[in-house]
Amino acid sequence: MAEPFPLAPSLWATTAPPGPETPPLTESGQADVVIVGGGFCGLSTALHLAERGIRPVVLEAREVGFGGSGRNGGQVIPGLKYDPADLVAKFGPERGERLARFAGSTADTVFDLIARHAMDVPHRRAGWIQGAHTEAGLAEVARRAEQWAGLGAPTRVLDRSETARLLGTERYLGGWLDGRGGAIQPLSYARGLARAALKAGAAIHGQTPVTGLSRSGSTWTVTTAQGARLSTERVVLCTNGYTGGLWPGLAQTVIAANSFQVATKPLSDNLRRSILPEGQVSSDTRKLLLYFRLDHTGRLLMGGRGPFREPRTPRDWAHLERIVGKLFPQLDGTAFDHRWCGRVAITQDYLPHLHEPAPGLLIDIGCQGRGVGLQSTMGRAIAQYIATGDADSLPLPLTPIAPLPMHAFHRLYVSAIIAWYRLSDGGIR
Numbered sequence: 290m291a292e293p294f295p296l297a298p299s300l301w302a303t304t305a306p307p308g309p310e311t312p313p314l315t316e317s318g319q320a321d322v323v324i325v326g327g328g329f330c331g332l333s334t335a336l337h338l339a340e341r342g343i344r345p346v347v348l349e350a351r352e353v354g355f356g357g358s359g360r361n362g363g364q365v366i367p368g369l370k371y372d373p374a375d376l377v378a379k380f381g382p383e384r385g386e387r388l389a390r391f392a393g394s395t396a397d398t399v400f401d402l403i404a405r406h407a408m409d410v411p412h413r414r415a416g417w418i419q420g421a422h423t424e425a426g427l428a429e430v431a432r433r434a435e436q437w438a439g440l441g442a443p444t445r446v447l448d449r450s451e452t453a454r455l456l457g458t459e460r461y462l463g464g465w466l467d468g469r470g471g472a473i474q475p476l477s478y479a480r481g482l483a484r485a486a487l488k489a490g491a492a493i494h495g496q497t498p499v500t501g502l503s504r505s506g507s508t509w510t511v512t513t514a515q516g517a518r519l520s521t522e523r524v525v526l527c528t529n530g531y532t533g534g535l536w537p538g539l540a541q542t543v544i545a546a547n548s549f550q551v552a553t554k555p556l557s558d559n560l561r562r563s564i565l566p567e568g569q570v571s572s573d574t575r576k577l578l579l580y581f582r583l584d585h586t587g588r589l590l591m592g593g594r595g596p597f598r599e600p601r602t603p604r605d606w607a608h609l610e611r612i613v614g615k616l617f618p619q620l621d622g623t624a625f626d627h628r629w630c631g632r633v634a635i636t637q638d639y640l641p642h643l644h645e646p647a648p649g650l651l652i653d654i655g656c657q658g659r660g661v662g663l664q665s666t667m668g669r670a671i672a673q674y675i676a677t678g679d680a681d682s683l684p685l686p687l688t689p690i691a692p693l694p695m696h697a698f699h700r701l702y703v704s705a706i707i708a709w710y711r712l713s714d715g716g717i718r
């Protein structure tokens with residue numbers, strides 16, 4: 290696993306309370322379920338299994354929230370890449386509608402879990418605004434708002450002036466407000482999930498990379514880098530954008546691309562009131578989308594594309610700092626004190642994938658950069674599937690692992706697509 294830019298601790302790592310103790314696994318033993326990966330998916334699966342009286346053991350290569358879960362924008366946004374009507378067209382009325390309901394509920398899961406477990410997580414549920422950067426984007430957001438409203442969601446189409454007032458920038462033609470969305474401190478939430486899972490009876494071991502998986506009959510043996518072995522009937526892989534070579538062909542089913550973020554120093558009260566004054570979070574309709582929000586310390590965070598490779602110097606974030614000045618001229622001269630990035634796993638069909646390549650092994654991969662709510666809710670569905678054996682508990686069908694053809698060349702391919710999208714998205718002038 291390549292080390293991210295060493296001078297780039299995330300904002301969240303500097304503002305989250307410490308996590309619970311998760312010592313490395315040193316002794317071999319048995320577990321009801323072994324979960325590989327301590328992000329939202331693995332931790333939510335563990336919590337929901339433990340609440341059902343099933344004892345899971347989570348093995349995490351680094352620390353809880355090391356992956357996307359501790360590095361993301363903290364924007365809790367329901368839905369998938371596809372709108373409800375697209376899901377029905379793709380999966381048919383029964384499964385499509387069920388999937389749309391699942392996707393529509395993902396933000397509820399996060400805020401319910403924070404409340405139910407009294408987690409120490411800065412959060413605010415004021416909604417998500419998607420700004421439209423073109424006329425086509427305006428049509429897209431109107432369609433999206435209407436479809437979700439038809440399913441009972443609190444949505445509102447915003448005209449140009451209301452969008453400008455709510456975002457604090459004149460750069461968008463309009464947008465929509467989805468009242469289900471909101472903001473969290475994501476690393477605090479990952480740590481809160483870990484605490485809740487431990488309290489419910491799960492075990493979590495950090496600094497414990499899993500290096501081997503083998504099966505004999507119905508028993509799996511999970512081997513760690515330290516040489517400890519766990520026997521179990523069930524294994525769940527939740528390694529997402531940080532998937533390595535543990536299961537053949539799996540890493541080749543996704544493009545694991547870095548998403549980059551910067552955060553300003555805390556803004557003055559006056560400046561804070563001029564940006565997202567009602568506390569929403571926001572991302573836009575660009576293909577290489579921009580996402581921004583204020584955090585609980587009064588910083589503005591801006592996220593977006595970056596180089597496909599791991600970053601090398603602060604210059605790899607300079608484009609985002611320039612964008613902040615263009616979207617919010619009032620921030621001209623404001624200093625940035627955090628720059629970080631993390632990996633997002635993208636599948637070819639832009640849907641999360643669930644695989645069961647052998648009896649007792651379940652794999653979840655591919656969250657397309659919208660995984661705060663999705664992976665929390667997916668974990669609950671996975672726990673239900675394991676407890677009941679009912680595949681209908683899962684929101685998506687189990688599919689075979691299908692590595693992308695010519696995966697080794699995707700770095701070049703993605704770089705070309707990024708350059709093309711950048712042109713077609715238009716610059717920010």
Ligand SMILES: Cc1cc2nc3c(=O)[nH]c(=O)nc-3n(C[C@H](O)[C@H](O)[C@H](O)COP(=O)(O)OP(=O)(O)OC[C@H]3O[C@@H](n4cnc5c(N)ncnc54)[C@H](O)[C@@H]3O)c2cc1C
Nearest residue numbers: 326328329330350356357358361362364499631659660661
């Ligand atoms: C910069 C960035 C911004 C984002 N912004 C948003 C946002 O605002 N809203 C949103 O909804 N989503 C966002 N996302 C996406 C979201 O963060 C992810 O979808 C989500 O966190 C994925 O959770 P996960 O549990 O599936 O995987 P991860 O959190 O990535 O966890 C995978 C874990 O597996 C571990 N692992 C890998 N291999 C092994 C092994 N062999 N043994 C043991 N452990 C292993 C890794 O160390 C890692 O901790 C963003 C992502 C990034 C990177």
